[in-house]
Amino acid sequence: MSRWRIAVPAGALAAVVVTWFAIGPAPVASTANGGGIKPFGIADVPGRATALFPGAAGTRWIRLANAENFPILVQTVTAGVGKPVDGRGKPVPACPASSVRVDALPRPVTVPANGTADVPLTSHMLPGAPDACRSVTFPLTYTGTAVKP
Amino acid sequence: MRKISKRSAVVLGAAGVVVVAGVAYAAWTSSGTGTGSVSSTTAVNSAITPAGSGSALYPGGGTDFTVTIDNPNDYPVVVTAISAGSSDAVNGCAAGTVTSAAPSNTAGTIAAKGSSTYTLHATMSSSATDACKGQTFVLPLTATLASA
Numbered sequence: 001m002s003r004w005r006i007a008v009p010a011g012a013l014a015a016v017v018v019t020w021f022a023i024g025p026a027p028v029a030s031t032a033n034g035g036g037i038k039p040f041g042i043a044d045v046p047g048r049a050t051a052l053f054p055g056a057a058g059t060r061w062i063r064l065a066n067a068e069n070f071p072i073l074v075q076t077v078t079a080g081v082g083k084p085v086d087g088r089g090k091p092v093p094a095c096p097a098s099s100v101r102v103d104a105l106p107r108p109v110t111v112p113a114n115g116t117a118d119v120p121l122t123s124h125m126l127p128g129a130p131d132a133c134r135s136v137t138f139p140l141t142y143t144g145t146a147v148k149p
Numbered sequence: 150m151r152k153i154s155k156r157s158a159v160v161l162g163a164a165g166v167v168v169v170a171g172v173a174y175a176a177w178t179s180s181g182t183g184t185g186s187v188s189s190t191t192a193v194n195s196a197i198t199p200a201g202s203g204s205a206l207y208p209g210g211g212t213d214f215t216v217t218i219d220n221p222n223d224y225p226v227v228v229t230a231i232s233a234g235s236s237d238a239v240n241g242c243a244a245g246t247v248t249s250a251a252p253s254n255t256a257g258t259i260a261a262k263g264s265s266t267y268t269l270h271a272t273m274s275s276s277a278t279d280a281c282k283g284q285t286f287v288l289p290l291t292a293t294l295a296s297a
Contacts, residue, residue, distance in 0.1 A: 042183030051190035053224040054296040060187050072179060079185070100187060123187045134192050140185040148177040 037072060040111065041065035042142035045118050052100065052125035054133075059120045060102060062142065066111040070148060077105035077144035079121060084136040094132035100125050102140060110149060193221040195259075197231075197290050200266050206247060206286075209275035214249075218292050219264040225297035228255040231267060234288030241280035247273050249288055258297045 043063050050058025060079075066072050079102035084092050103122040111117045125133070195218050203212035220226050236247040249271045259265045271288070273281070 037177060037179030040179055040181040042181045042185075044185035049187055051188055051223070053190045053222075056224060058187070060185065062183075062185060064181065074181065077181070081187075084189075100189075102187065125189060129189075133189050135189060137186050137188045140187060142181070142183040142185060144181040146179040146181060148179075 037146065037148055038067045040067065040072060040074065040144070040146055042077060042144055044140075048118075050123070052123060054125055054129045055127040056125050058123045058125075060123045060140070061118055061120050064109060064111045064117045064119065064144075066113065066115055066117075066146075068113060068148075070113050072111050072146040073108050073149040074105065074111055074117075074144055074146045075108045077119075077121070077142060078102075079104075080141040080143070082139035082141065084133065084138045086136055092132055092136050094130060095136055097138065098126070099129040099133050100138045105144070111146075190223060195219050195221065195226070195292065195294055197292055202285075203271065206271065206273040208273055208277040208281075211270055211272040213268050213270050215266050215268050216290065217264050217266050218259065218294075220259040220261060220294070222296075223261050225258050225260050225263075226294040227258050227297050228265070228267070228292055229295050230293040231255055231269070232291040234269070234271075234290045236286040236288050239281075239284050239286060242278065242284050242286075243281075245274070246277045246281050247271050247286040247288060249290075255292075259294075 041064065043065070045061035045063050048059070048061035050056075050060075052058050062077065064074050064077070081097045081100050081102060083097045084095050084099075086092050101124050103124070105119065105121065109117050109119050198217050198219075200215040200217045203214040206212055216231075218228060218231075231252050233251045234249040235245045236242075238244040249269045252267060252269055255267060257265055269290075271286075
């Protein structure tokens with residue numbers, strides 16, 4: 001009796017492990033990044049941004065790029081705002097980077113295999129942004145996470 | 150006794166599945182990185198134009214007149230101040246013959262691409278000369294605006 005009670009869960013566990021490696025990661029491991037999913041790309045969609053002014057909210061469209069041969073579910077994307085530069089690329093120290101913030105991805109997005117998905121992020125300029133923040137560009141750094149759905 | 154042992158075994162087996170599934174899920178994550186930018190808009194100066202000249206002035210007299218301030222920007226603005234005005238010289242009539250005080254109240258928001266009219270008060274100096282008869286006086290004004 002005692003031997004049976006131990007043998008059944010151990011057998012179930014072994015069966016699950018074998019099944020997983022047989023139909024799960026094995027076919028993809030040869031193309032995946034170290035057994036995981038290749039990093040996906042995040043970039044601006046050209047020409048699709050709203051110029052900001054104090055107190056305004058705009059839309060910053062971004063493009064998620066999936067290099068895998070299966071869909072991925074992008075769960076999070078956040079944007080860090082850097083120090084702004086003027087039209088000649090020179091820093092504008094009188095305009096703090098905190099004058100702008102960009103909201104995180106509002107909901108998970110599925111990106112098709114070897115495809116892209118364009119999604120909007122909401123950007124904001126604080127009401128008290130100083131005059132120095134006119135006609136400047138704020139660099140953004142995107143980071144995100146995804147899973148295989 | 151034997152029946153209870155089987156149930157326990159099934160529960161333990163199920164727990165094993167959950168543990169393995171969790172490990173497998175974690176193995177299939179990925180990260181993404183990239184860069185981009187957002188820009189702020191360019192501010193365009195507003196213009197002040199005469200809207201109504203009021204009644205004719207005479208030495209020591211005054212009249213209300215109106216000006217229109219436009220907002221060519223893509224965002225709403227408020228007028229925070231309108232300067233005092235002093236007339237230019239005109240046809241022998243001395244500069245400063247007609248003046249307007251800075252208004253104390255410029256409340257209100259001018260919508261994007263919109264305009265608004267403000268009432269000012271002009272006064273003609275009591276020392277205005279005959280050269281000032283029948284003249285039209287231009288008072289340079291400056292308005293200060295801010296994003297609403």
